[in-house]
Amino acid sequence: MSVINHGGRGQQIDPDLLDFSANINPIGVPLELKRKISANLNQLIYYPDPDYCGLRKQIAAAYKLDFKNIWVGNGSVSLIYEAVRVLNVRTALVFAPTFGEYEAAMRKMEIDIRTFQLNKQQSFQYNADEIISYLKQNSDIDFVCLCNPNNPTGSMINTNAIRMIVNYCNANHIWLMLDEAFNDFLLEDRQTFSFEQDIRPQDKVIIIKSLTKFYAIPGIRLGIAVCPSADLVTRLKERMEPWSVNTFAALIDENIINDSDYKQATAEWLKTEKGYLERELSKIRDINFYSSQVNFYLLKSPRMDLAKKLMRRKVLVRDCSNFRMLDSSYIRIAVRSHRENEVLIKSLKQILESSL
Ligand SMILES: Cc1ncc(COP(=O)(O)O)c(C=O)c1O
Structure with missing residues (x-):
């Protein structure tokens, strides 16, 4: 079998x-999204707006962010692949075990991959001090992928501990990619673990979010990148193929998300x-x-x-x-x-x- x-x-x-x-x-799919898709079948003959301004404004309103810091992709995986390219990663750190697409994206770019083994005896939990000391000992690392909550272990790291890692990364020219694909399932606790409200313009952080899992839309998929600056949004947009988000996913709005x-x-x-x-x-x-x-x-x-x-x-x-x-x-x-x-x-x- x-x-x-x-x-x-x-x-x-x-x-x-x-x-x-x-x-x-x-x-299942939120009723309002189903209704909107049915009502907009006639839109299939048009290309979506390549800048996705409307969609980005809706996402920004839903997550209380600035739309200039948001970019969207055909699922979060496309943004993960693109972030690795745009940030010119040379040596990356991934945790183990974790979602396999980080390494898959890096192998395509011939990036040197280091693995940080999460401790089985400690139920694969993240530890910010251990992560920072690993980075100190491996000073050639310029990119870290951290899945929070982690697939498949469920391990989580809170925003205070993330801030410690981010401060170290900022001072040492390391980009941190935070994959929050499962964060919405934390419901009331989500703000304790999502870095989206804590990101500052000088941070070397890119947050990857996905609406695919929580809103049950693997057939249309929608990924979100929350960037520290409009400059990184422009770089992502310029590197990605145009119209990567389809017309149905682009119908998602603040009311559906909230x-x-x-x-x-x-x-x-x-x-x-x-x-x-x-x-x-x-x-x-x-x-x-x-x-x-x-x-x-x-x-x-x-x-x-x-x-x-x-x-x-x-x-x-x-x-x-x-x-x-x-x-x-x-x-x-x-x-x-x-x-x-x-x-x-x-x-x-x-x-x-x-x-x-
Ligand atoms: C941790 C994690 N991030 C991202 C994704 C990709 O989701 P999307 O459908 O938004 O590309 C998955 C899918 O399994 C995942 O497990």
Whole structure:
């Protein structure tokens, strides 16, 4: 049975699969966005505004930022690839384990990659002092990618600790890319961990945000870069291909981003289902899960074939063997609807209990 390296295509491959491999909000596309897309089908014959002024103003209003500091991309991955190019990175630091596209982007540019292994015994948590002392010892590093909350571990670093790293980076000509793709799932806590309100014009920081996961739009995708200056926005814009954000994604506005009913429904679902999953996972002797405040968990079991065995029961999870430091004894599961979560728990119990 094949291992799927990227989540998100389960149900397209087999409609009967329950897909825990992609961390997409199961509440689905916000109703107002669906309505806007239906009402704007006639716009498909036009190119979107290549400067995306309207979209950037809406995003700026939603996140209380200046639109001059915002650029947009066809998903956040396109902005990650572009940031690496625009910033002329030579030697980069990535953490392990983390989202694989940072290294993929750098390999395309033949950038020298250093890896900082997050400590397994400390549940892969970030530690600002250790990061700064690593940077001191490796003074050729000119770019750091930090995923916060981290995919797949759920590790987080708060804005005070980020400020310490940013100050070191500013003084040492290092750019810091903060990937906040999952930050919206922190809901009320998001400001404690998002650096978007703390970024200053002199900071060497680029924040990458994604609306894909929280607003359940992997079919149209929208990525946001929050830059310290309008100058970096111009450089990104000039390097990227024009019209990279499609007409439907460009319909997203402040009301959709700040839709309080949608956020409330997400908050209720997430709280209830995280409570359920954590209670049930704790009862399974051969499963350990890493603490997470977002919509996925990294799980560890003694079995190397758990993803394959789950797949035989039509439950698709993310086999983590292609993440640095991890192997097939680690899987990542998304938090899904209650019915789906029950099937996952039942399947895990059956597989692990039958192997005793
Ligand atoms: C940490 C992280 N950042 C960015 C992305 C890419 O999201 P987008 O669809 O906005 O390109 C992903 C997708 O899995 C991710 O896990």
